[in-house]
Structure formats: C-alpha cells, structure tokens
Amino acid sequence: MGSLNGQNNHSSLPAAHDCLLERITALLSRWHGLQMAVQNQWGGHDSFQKSQQLAADIFSWFIHSKAPQIEDLKNLLHERMLLSLNTEIEDGSIEEVAEQLMIMHEEYLHGNR
Secondary structure, rough: OOOOOOOOOOOOHHHHHHHHHHHHHHHHOOOOHHHHHOOOOOOOOOOHHHHHHHHHHHHHHHHOOOOOOOHHHHHHHHHHHHHOEEEEEEEEHHHHHHHHHHHHHHHHHOOOO
C-alpha cells in the first residue's frame, strides 16, 4: 500500500509549519479509505500525487483560515475524495480524520508540536 511519506521540499517553511505538514501527511497515510483509493488508482495513475496534494491543501487551509471550522474541513475532505480520487467515503472516517486534524491544528497553535 502506498504511503504519503516522501521527501518534502519545504525548506523555506518554518520548522513548526513543516512539522504540521508532516503530521497531516502521516495521518492521511493511515486513512484506510484514502489509501485504498491510492492503491487502486481510483483517481487515475496520479492518485498518489493527488493524495500528497490533499495533504498540502489541508495544510494551506489551516494556515490561511482565520477560524477553521470542522464542518468546512469535512466538506473539503469529502469533496477532494469524490472529485480528485473518485471515492465516496460513507464509513464515518471523514469525520474521524477531520476531528484528528482539528486536534492536530489546535496542538500546533498551542505549541505542542
């Protein structure tokens, strides 16, 4: 099964930002629904790259949102899984992943990296 852990070329990012991106990437690499989509290439031959882009997009969303809301994050995850990876997730894992991502972001904001 493919993993999202790869070399990141984000040397211009502050260490805390880089750590947040790595944690997001690690969480997504453990998400069964996403990994099934990548492994089976449901989003096409570039499914792995799309999964990496999802991690980068979530990171960017957190960094640029003034007050991130979990409902918006759930919508982002659902939309990207459906449109980019042709995968409908109905097992409740989007909610679980969104909750874990929000906790991760809160820890980041409070310096618990």
